[in-house]
Amino acid sequence: MSAGAMNPYITEELRALADMARRFATERVAPGFLARDQNRVLDRDVMREMGAMGLIAPELPEEFGGLGMSRLAAGVIHEEIARADLSISYINLLASLNGQILAAHGVPGVVAPWLRKLVAGEVLVAIALTEPRGGSDAANLRLRVERVGDDYVLNGEKTSISAADQADAAVVFGRTGSVDSGAHGVSALLVPMDLPGITRARFDCHGQRAIGRGSIFFENVRVPVNHRLGDENKGFVQVMQGFDFSRALIGLQVLAVARAALEETWDYVAGREAFGKPLSAFQGVSHPLADFDTQVAAARLLCLQTLWLKDQHLPHSAEAAMCKWWGPKLAYDVVHQCLLCFGHGGYDRGVMEQRLRDVLGFQIGDGTAQIMKTIIARARAGREAVPA
Template identity: 40%
Template sequence: MDFLFTPEQEALAEKVRTYVAERLAPAAARADREGGFPPELFAELAAEGLFGLRIPAEYGGMGLDAVSTGVVIEELARGDVTACYAVLNTALVGGVLTANGGEEMRARWLPPMARGEAVVAVCMTEPGHGTDAAALELRAEPDGDGWRLSGEKTSIMLGAYATHGLVFARTGELAERARGVTAFYTPLDDAHVARTTLPSLGSRAGGRARLVFDGLRVGPEHVVGGTGLGFAQGMRGFDYSRALIALIAVGAASVTVSDALAHAREREAFGLPLSRFQGVAFPLVEHATYLHAARLLAYEALWRNDAGLGHRVEANMAKWWAPKTAAEAAHQALLTLGHYGWSEDGPVARRLRDVIGTQLADGTAAATKLVIARELLGREHAP
């Protein structure tokens, strides 16, 4: 067993850390306040190679392993949780297309994704179906050799910016549930797609949006893998992206806990630094412990992915536990920072709002526990 990152991973982390300190973190507060990313953000992330993390080198990406991708995303989250979704989405969708798309699909769509010319959204959630995603209703009606997509997706992160979407649509019957779902990778800048940005508690720059599809034409070349296979492919992608979301939550909350520890050493009350009171120090120690353990669980899931081992249970465990742990840690640390933490002048309050979002994004605790229960109990004995 080896808990050390490789020298290459350390160098990558250092490079991302520099970008975060110089560019990403300073811009995050304004983006949050104004409810939109700075126009140059996507080009900058692309210039850093961050849209090609999981895209093979032959298609212009970095072809990174899962652990290295985790290293990058954790560093980014320390500066701005919301920008992570742009990187996460390309890592997820790039991975799904690489694993399931044919050569023609990979050659056509992956290079622009790696160059940052395509901003990608994952379009799964609908007004009537979130956790029960296998019941999704957006229809793909046959139209010549292709289909027309009609229906509504909602709460789609980056929906306001996305040029392309991985859209999960029903090609089969509702009773078929997951087996009646097909994934289409399709351009979204089309008169048949209407978007409305949704107001949010956190990640306010993320352009979370409602997308109404009104007969968007998709051809056979937009089908990822095959008809009826989309849901299973998406879930296999989530097995890995859920560990990345865990690291986003942990990365962000760890900064706030560090801020709180520093504050507790400096700030005095009743004639002593706050850190000398067990009532202040011990909760921070406990949250640092939980975050440490959650981080290891997330990296174990990614490591198992790289080793070709099953990682569904570990990734889903990380997804329900790390965001919960991180939200509680960020909350406690904010209280330790007192009114400084509460102020929107600094990043602490924003980080808490953003971290809460990671408890919902990519599935709630219920969605992940259902997956784990099926693995641990067997499908016929699980809820």
């Protein structure tokens, strides 16, 4: 069954787009899934092919190389790539997140060339927010950004950055205001990664190894003032609003992995016999899978609804936070259960155990469950009732 079958949010056009993306993912992305985990290198050829087919950030305006499509279009593509390889789907995630930031807040003459290359699959742009002293307290940044003439000078470190050592540029958040100014003293900059004074290091992570994570070090790095994104001292407040979009995409991303695992596991337990019956005849096997199938279907609808709300310019911050905390936890629990159904074969190095390692990372990065639940609580009870 295709990704859009019997779904109120998926039109015939989006269903056709999802089918096209799935064919590409099956033929070009899935075959290298295990190998990329071993060599820890993102496949740039696949990335350029994705760009040539319009599979990267199709929601961006045509003036920036996009197709002017809906956020739902980005979502259905995203989940089809993710079901083949979660690390490769980071290309879509980073392009959509950073693409909208650059398009909405950048100087057109500066960001337009980057956006066209981004959509074409020719460059990868990271998001550099987290610092060594903490990730969840994102407004309490220490990377210094000082104005010197027509440049900003950057000094400090970003850490646990996806694609840190592979990105061609990064959206970097740093402190232009006083230390005690909190979120209102943070600015965002588009920083090419080949500038003098930038060094990078890569971690040896548990999962998502093709995209990787690492640190970026800035030592007297000079960036032109016209590379600022949004107003000075307002980068966090302005630019972070775009994270609602990426949170919904992350939900679809990990749930696509869970859906693929469930499909394979249902086939396996229906065909594998024990004590003269299919494994699926035993309720201890089939009922947990039925429970998870139900939850995955509901969670996916929530993610699609969130993207629909964004397309309609309606409030969706609480829904996006729900997608971000529920999706990764549910996906991990689903893949874990599926792995157990395969027994020792699931525990061996292979597709199922790699999926388990890959989805786990999203319970840590891009906003923890606790932060997401605080966002939801504030939306329901009011910010005054749920202070920081």
